[in-house]
Amino acid sequence: MSRPGHGHLTARRTALVDSHGFEAPRPPAWLRWLPLAYVVVVVLLEPVTPTPWPVSFLLVALPVAAAYTLGPVSVAAVTVFAVVLEGVLAGLTCCIHLLWESHHVAAYISTALVGVLGVALAAHRQRTERHLVRANSVAEALMRTLLRPVPHRVGQVRAAGLYRAGEVGTMVGGDLYDIRATEAGERAVIGDVRGKGLKAVRTVAGILGAFREAAYDQRDLPSVAMRLERSMAREAAEIPDDELFVTAALVEHDAAAQRVTIVNHGHIEPVLISRGEVTALTGPPVLPLGLGALADEPPVAYTHPFVPGDVLLLCTDGLVEARDHTGAFYPLLDRLRHRFAGGSAPGPADVIDFLNTDLPRHTRVFHDDVAILALAPDGDPHGR
Incomplete structure (x- = not known):
């Protein structure tokens, strides 16, 4: 009887399987919830501050936070959501006709640019994960061949x-x-x-x-x-x-x-x-x-x-x-x-x-x- 590398000695792994059948470790729960938590913090921050300020500018970093766990398409969707939410928050803190002032427009553009970088980061992260998972799968197959049951x-x-x-x-x-x-x-x-x-x-x-x-x-x-x-x-x-x-x-x-x-x-x-x-x-x-x-x-x-x-x-x-x-x-x-x-x-x-x-x-x-x-x-x- 052989128990190679599994059983009670190893922590249970929750994994994602790609189209080639290779398992990629799922990110920790706190990292998966980070984008949502970031949005909640930004939304709640404005009412608790003593003076009005453009809190929506903090959403510029949201696409990068999402790129740690989400795929390129999801990061792009988060970027669009961040730009829209910036406009909504700006409208709630100032007049509607001021939404297109230069500093707000600069925030929209900055968020879009950061979103492009986030999409590229997410794509690179997924490619690297697939490469590492495949390399590890080959190494595990070799080890199982060496350490026969x-x-x-x-x-x-x-x-x-x-x-x-x-x-x-x-x-x-x-x-x-x-x-x-x-x-x-x-x-x-x-x-x-x-x-x-x-x-x-x-x-x-x-x-x-x-x-x-x-x-x-x-x-x-x-x-x-x-x-x-x-x-x-x-x-x-x-x-x-x-x-x-x-x-x-x-x-x-x-x-x-x-x-x-x-x-x-x-x-x-x-x-x-x-x-x-x-x-x-x-x-x-x-x-x-x-x-x-x-x-x-x-x-x-x-x-x-x-x-x-x-x-x-x-x-x-x-x-x-x-x-x-x-x-x-x-x-x-x-x-x-x-x-x-x-x-x-x-x-x-x-x-x-x-x-x-x-x-x-x-x-x-x-x-x-x-x-x-x-x-x-x-x-x-x-x-x-």
Whole structure:
């Protein structure tokens, strides 16, 4: 089960769909009501002022206010309305025969000129929005291709995944995960690329491509890790970027031995939920992928029992570093203990659903990508 970039972790977006089927975000409500509010303020301003003055001159700015949200045709209509309203307000504050005095005529002409500029601004804004929306749609399609949905079952494990990008309103980000069933067992990776947005997508593609090939070819997990390290070195040389790196955790499940093998490249420790206990699985430290040239030793793997009823949780720092209004980080281990300690053995989907609901209660605004992968061996007594 996979929930890539949607669900409770993302705010609901109200969007407009153009003729090509691309969704453009709807402007905030206060901006949509700005032209009407501006007119109301202008109309109410004249009666409350102690001395008469040509308040209608303020309507010169109305077409520009409308250009922020309306289309070119609507802005043109607002411009005509503004000129007419200027005449009406001028007639109410002075004699009818004075409506064509030079200063009033100058106001009409100024409003019309500003309206022309507003029409051009609205047309340019719409073209830019369509371009950005289409570019973002292509990037999202690429990201969905890279981060393929996590199947409910992969080999001899059950799985669930969740992805949310830190970029508001988009799925593009620098976090990654994948799981593959191989002859050596089920192998999974979760990682966090340095950087965000479109620049990180290339590195995500490189790492996932290397993993999906190495997972089937390499005899053990450290060999898979070394393959990813070489891929990162080539990527950094091609960009070039001497500071390019990826924190990643690699996991291999051995069903016969009922254990998992882990290689952790500077990533957040995997969390094991077992018999009501929640434990971070720490092991030998390894430098992030891309920085292997700084170390003389190959990556070191460590193992831990993994039996039916257990759930292994892999996540990126966007989860544990999500802050509440006081600046406190999300207490992952404490929240998992509060929810699952002493209860029946959860399934991967249970853990993902809990985090998908609980995290937004802790933080309203997400500043980093969030990727979560939950795994459990087959044989869970509840069959979830």
